[in-house]
Amino acid sequence: MAQEVLRMDNITKIYDNGFVANKNITFWLNKGEILALVGENGAGKTTLMKVLFGLESPQSGDVYINGEHVKIENTLDAIDKGIGMVHQHFMLLPSLTVAENVALGIEPMKKGLFDFNKAVKMTQEVADKYRFNIDPLSKVEDLSVGQMQKVEIMKVLIRGAKIIIMDEPTAVLTPQETDELFEQLLLLKEGGHSIIFISHKLEEVKRICSRVTVLRHGYCLGSYDLENMNESDISRLMVGRDVVLKIDKEDPKPEEVVVKIKNLVKINETGKKVIDGISLDIRKGEVVGIAGVEGNGQSELSDVLCGMDTFSSGEVRINNQDIVGKTVHEIRQMGLAYIPEDRMRHGCAADLSIKDNIISDRFFLPEYCKGLFMKHKYIDQLVDQYIKDFEIACDDKNQPVRMLSGGNIQKVVVAREFTSGSNFILANQPTRGIDVGAAEMIRKTIVKKSRTEGTATLLISADLNEVLECSDRLLVMRKGKIVAAFPKANEVSEDELGEYMLGIKTMTAKEMENVL
Amino acid sequence: MPMYTLDWFANFGFSVLRLSTPLIFAALAAVISRKAGMLNMALEGMMLTSALAGVILSGFTGSVWIGLIGAIIVGVLSGAIIGFSNLTGKTDLYLTCIAFNLAATGGTVFVMYLLTGEKSTTSAAIRAFSVPSITIPLIDKIPLIGKMISGHNLLTYLAFLSIYMVWFFLYKTRLGLRLRAVGENPKAASSVGINVTKIGYISFLISGILCGLGGAFMSMGWVSFFMKNMTNGRGYIGLSAMNIAAGNPVGSALAAIFFGFSDAFATMIKGRGGDFPTEFIEMIPYVATIAALVVMNIIRMGQKRKIEQGVKQK
Numbered sequence: 140m141a142q143e144v145l146r147m148d149n150i151t152k153i154y155d156n157g158f159v160a161n162k163n164i165t166f167w168l169n170k171g172e173i174l175a176l177v178g179e180n181g182a183g184k185t186t187l188m189k190v191l192f193g194l195e196s197p198q199s200g201d202v203y204i205n206g207e208h209v210k211i212e213n214t215l216d217a218i219d220k221g222i223g224m225v226h227q228h229f230m231l232l233p234s235l236t237v238a239e240n241v242a243l244g245i246e247p248m249k250k251g252l253f254d255f256n257k258a259v260k261m262t263q264e265v266a267d268k269y270r271f272n273i274d275p276l277s278k279v280e281d282l283s284v285g286q287m288q289k290v291e292i293m294k295v296l297i298r299g300a301k302i303i304i305m306d307e308p309t310a311v312l313t314p315q316e317t318d319e320l321f322e323q324l325l326l327l328k329e330g331g332h333s334i335i336f337i338s339h340k341l342e343e344v345k346r347i348c349s350r351v352t353v354l355r356h357g358y359c360l361g362s363y364d365l366e367n368m369n370e371s372d373i374s375r376l377m378v379g380r381d382v383v384l385k386i387d388k389e390d391p392k393p394e395e396v397v398v399k400i401k402n403l404v405k406i407n408e409t410g411k412k413v414i415d416g417i418s419l420d421i422r423k424g425e426v427v428g429i430a431g432v433e434g435n436g437q438s439e440l441s442d443v444l445c446g447m448d449t450f451s452s453g454e455v456r457i458n459n460q461d462i463v464g465k466t467v468h469e470i471r472q473m474g475l476a477y478i479p480e481d482r483m484r485h486g487c488a489a490d491l492s493i494k495d496n497i498i499s500d501r502f503f504l505p506e507y508c509k510g511l512f513m514k515h516k517y518i519d520q521l522v523d524q525y526i527k528d529f530e531i532a533c534d535d536k537n538q539p540v541r542m543l544s545g546g547n548i549q550k551v552v553v554a555r556e557f558t559s560g561s562n563f564i565l566a567n568q569p570t571r572g573i574d575v576g577a578a579e580m581i582r583k584t585i586v587k588k589s590r591t592e593g594t595a596t597l598l599i600s601a602d603l604n605e606v607l608e609c610s611d612r613l614l615v616m617r618k619g620k621i622v623a624a625f626p627k628a629n630e631v632s633e634d635e636l637g638e639y640m641l642g643i644k645t646m647t648a649k650e651m652e653n654v655l
Numbered sequence: 656m657p658m659y660t661l662d663w664f665a666n667f668g669f670s671v672l673r674l675s676t677p678l679i680f681a682a683l684a685a686v687i688s689r690k691a692g693m694l695n696m697a698l699e700g701m702m703l704t705s706a707l708a709g710v711i712l713s714g715f716t717g718s719v720w721i722g723l724i725g726a727i728i729v730g731v732l733s734g735a736i737i738g739f740s741n742l743t744g745k746t747d748l749y750l751t752c753i754a755f756n757l758a759a760t761g762g763t764v765f766v767m768y769l770l771t772g773e774k775s776t777t778s779a780a781i782r783a784f785s786v787p788s789i790t791i792p793l794i795d796k797i798p799l800i801g802k803m804i805s806g807h808n809l810l811t812y813l814a815f816l817s818i819y820m821v822w823f824f825l826y827k828t829r830l831g832l833r834l835r836a837v838g839e840n841p842k843a844a845s846s847v848g849i850n851v852t853k854i855g856y857i858s859f860l861i862s863g864i865l866c867g868l869g870g871a872f873m874s875m876g877w878v879s880f881f882m883k884n885m886t887n888g889r890g891y892i893g894l895s896a897m898n899i900a901a902g903n904p905v906g907s908a909l910a911a912i913f914f915g916f917s918d919a920f921a922t923m924i925k926g927r928g929g930d931f932p933t934e935f936i937e938m939i940p941y942v943a944t945i946a947a948l949v950v951m952n953i954i955r956m957g958q959k960r961k962i963e964q965g966v967k968q969k
Binding site for chain 1: 827828829831832833835836839840842843844845846847848849959962
């Protein structure tokens with residue numbers, strides 16, 4: 140029988156805002172095993188690990204290490220108990236050397252001064268012992284991402300960790316670096332370390348893990364031996380749909396191209412290609428959906444299209460006008476309406492009234508002004524009508540937007556964007572975190588506008604339900620590229636979609652040729 | 656023109672070093688704060704309070720050394736007040752610093768009035784003390800250079816020594832390492848058990864010592880009395896010097912010397928007389944600051960653009 144080194148029993152974590160991140164989660168880890176912890180974004184993996192590492196305190200639940208009940212109140216407790224965490228976003232100091240990073244917090248001293256030579260020696264010892272090929276004297280900023288990760292692992296090892304949490308370690312690695320990491324992890328496993336491996340890349344999970352624990356929406360769906368599971372089984376457990384929302388819609392009759400994106404490339408400040416050669420057309424009267432695991436370039440794409448960010452090369456034309464060098468205002472005048480991902484930061488001015496928010500994109504038009512003054516009577520009438528049309532629940536039009544519920548705030552944003560008279564709607568996560576009723580109304584309006592008014596819509600969403608129901612054509616983005624394109628969204632199964640999103644399958648350029 | 660003699664150069668160099676002294680202290684204080692992750696805008700006020708404290712304490716005790724130590728203590732206390740508001744009270748650092756500077760401008764005049772009945776300067780009311788000047792044997796015999804670098808105020812030499820000490824502290828001690836770690840990524844530092852708040856207090860403490868020395872130089876070296884608002888923006892110039900060198904102690908000190916140079920240049924032109932308006936000449940150090948900041952930023956933005964486009968070609 141395998142020896143159990145860690146058990147988390149009935150962990151429940153509810154955040155202050157009422158969000159249930161973990162509900163009665165129980166799982167265990169054996170000595171010398173690599174356990175996969177999988178689940179979609181927001182499934183509660185990271186919260187669970189934060190609880191284990193002492194960064195969050197749970198409402199209820201117990202933690203046992205080597206069968207002993209322990210209390211972990213902060214990070215130092217966790218480190219003391221032999222738990223180490225390799226964070227997804229590295230906790231490194233780029234301007235310092237590897238040795239300094241590894242020794243930080245447990246610095247060796249000589250005559251009251253930091254003993255740099257000793258730190259180098261300590262680091263070299265760990266590197267030799269676990270066969271890391273890293274020079275302790277090089278600066279972290281000069282290392283590749285894969286090497287930085289090794290430094291993180293060395294930091295954990297030098298503090299004597301026996302249980303190592305790896306939070307999406309391969310998300311930032313190249314395939315070669317991933318191979319190297321896996322060899323390293325297997326080596327650690329043989330040395331008696333136990334590893335919790337968080338990932339949503341299933342082929343990797345299959346490759347190095349012996350068991351998998353699946354989380355979805357804060358619940359634990361169970362732990363399974365990987366011998367009897369294939370990737371599709373796990374994918375189904377992870378992604379699985381709970382509520383099926385059906386939207387009746389006629390087939391689209393796409394007409395001329397409204398938005399033309401050609402070879403779009405965006406390189407961010409760190410030199411990484413976040414958008415990698417995307418080409419696509421969006422036509423009048425159709426909804427194009429983009430699905431994908433978050434952080435694969437969708438946010439960057441929407442920032443570029445609406446003019447909030449620049450791009451490195453390629454071309455974007457809206458209604459046959461180039462957007463390069465244009466301000467957000469100018470692009471909106473070309474025909475863009477934009478429902479941003481983060482409604483509180485980019486969608487509305489929270490302290491202003493509903494009325495002010497709704498006219499914020501058009502107050503300068505002659506229709507709303509008379510000389511220096513606003514035509515308030517006319518505007519009031521219009522806003523009252525919108526409040527009725529979009530079913531915004533509020534006291535009256537002068538109520539500050541921040542007093543409304545999330546769903547109603549989003550309706551204010553939608554009311555503005557859908558009535559702006561634009562023929563291109565860019566909707567990024569339009570229904571995230573809002574109630575089902577409001578979400579349904581927004582989705583139906585998106586479809587209705589494309590059918591009755593011929594709007595071209597680009598719908599970016601991590602909600603599979605939404606993209607499958609609303610879209611006509613459906614694309615999948617991964618690592619800044621379009622990796623799959625389906626002519627008819629309602630003919631795609633979510634399992635199939637999951638496989639493209641998670642990188643199990645990729646379409647060739649030829650397969651997608653006629654769909655983009 | 657009989658102007659540009661060897662003597663003239665020696666005097667000008669001497670004046671550059673003298674005028675650089677408070678700027679070097681301010682720049683180094685800014686470096687310490689910056690390395691701990693903070694932009695300490697209160698240098699100005701911290702120097703001003705120290706300058707007054709030095710004059711009062713030396714005047715009343717009759718000892719220049721007690722005055723000097725008092726100036727340092729008041730500098731440290733000023734730092735502690737800001738640190739307490741910002742680190743423990745969680746106030747906004749910039750607003751706190753601005754409030755402190757305004758309070759220092761008015762408060763020093765108020766205290767001066769209480770003690771002396773004067774509102775603009777203590778020169779008549781309080782006995783003047785100066786930190787002694789030092790003639791360096793042998794070196795003062797070297798032509799040109801001897802006159803330039805010998806005979807300065809003790810604090811001027813201390814300013815140059817501080818450049819080394821700050822560098823040594825930041826890069827050779829454990830505390831310096833931890834301070835830099837906190838400044839670069841507080842989350843990473845606290846994830847290995849470093850007390851981020853404590854390090855913040857320490858940075859204000861050291862910053863306070865350096866500001867105390869800078870303030871003391873103003874009122875007990877440069878001149879030997881306190882004058883209303885006598886720091887006259889030197890704290891901010893020190894901050895800019897730090898910014899130009901991105902927090903590197905040696906680079907920041909060099910930038911401070913550059914500003915000292917423009918200050919000396921302005922003084923020299925003013926001394927020549929002529930019909931050029933003095934107000935315009937007095938702008939020179941400040942205009943030089945803005946120009947230097949703009950130039951540095953243009954260089955940095957060019958580098959950033961190179962990164963964003965460089966990868967494209969591959």
